[in-house]
Amino acid sequence: MLKKNEIKVGDTYSEKIVEDLKRTQIVQYAGASGDYNPLHSDDKFTKEIAGYPGVFAHGMLSMGMTGKMLTNFVGDGTLKKFGVRFTNQVWPGDSLESTATIIDIKEEDGETLAEIVIETKNQDGATVITGSAIAKVG
Amino acid sequence: MSKIKMPVEKSHIMMFARSIGDANPKYYEEKDEDVIAPPTFIQSSAQYDPDYFLRPKIGGDNWFGSGKEATGMKSSGSGSGGGGAAMGLHAEQHYEYHQPLKVGDVISAEVKPGKTWEKESKRAGKLKFSESVTEYRNQEGELIITATSVGVVTEKPVEN
DSSP states (O other): OBOGGGOOTTOEEEEEEESSOOHHHHHHHHHHHOOOOGGGTOHHHIIIIIOOSSOOOOHHHHHHHHHHHHHHHHOTTOEEEEEEEEOSOOOTTOOEEEEEEEEEEEEETTEEEEEEEEEEEOTTSOEEEEEEEEEEEO | OOOEEEEOOHHHHHHHHHHTTOOOGGGTSSOOTTOBOOTTGGGGGGGGOTTOTTSOOTTOOOOOSOSSSSOOSOOOSSTTGGGGGGGEEEEEEEEEESSOOBTTOEEEEEEEEEEEEEEEETTTEEEEEEEEEEEEEOTTOOEEEEEEEEEEEESSOOOO
16 A cells, blocks of 8 residues: 555656567457457458458457556555546557556545556557556545 | 346466466466455356357357358348448547456346447548446345446458
């Protein structure tokens, strides 16, 4: 858990959340989450029917990996809110870095809360996720 | 509306954590105590939705992924064909956490349709957005997570 006297507005935390994303990891995510949309594992379907250059990651895999950065930063069980927009697709071979920035620290109903903005970018600097979160602070 | 009843299990959390590359040791240790599921784990409640449309059904013959052909969907022969279902993409996902999601919880879900809207985009033509709100409750009926999902159906594949 973040400590009130150890954080300030403007603090950032970054993590490389995946390096050279493998198709197999996308398959792992499909198996664990239960989302077997062929867009994520079935190249033939994705090229010939859906019209994409090949399989791509579940948005929720990118969000899940971004969430790993977030819990590493704010601690387990401290999140009150976590939300994202998927702004670009994530492809096999991509490397992603995710950054959290504290934009506000406030008291609400006897709790101290940190308001955080989140951005996940790929190796070309393109943003694949923008988001925000609210975490309890100790 | 599907009836979901999801027992939150340690092994499921471990597999999920592996898939997102989360090395938090709590997900891999033997004991169940103090394990709070990763923030997006609730998404895997799809495993417990008997009608989930993104999973091939046992004995079902209408799965839209490839086999001998590029799609197993029986096309009506006109219009957008079998690709229709696949043109749906995930646009946004928001969670509100009311209580920690823990091993041993048995979660039920109630899905409510939300707003719908349209937008024109350069990269994918006309976009049709639709929102759904899911309330996840534990065995005591206590609200654990509220999830808001926004899906988008694109007119054509997104240009990259």
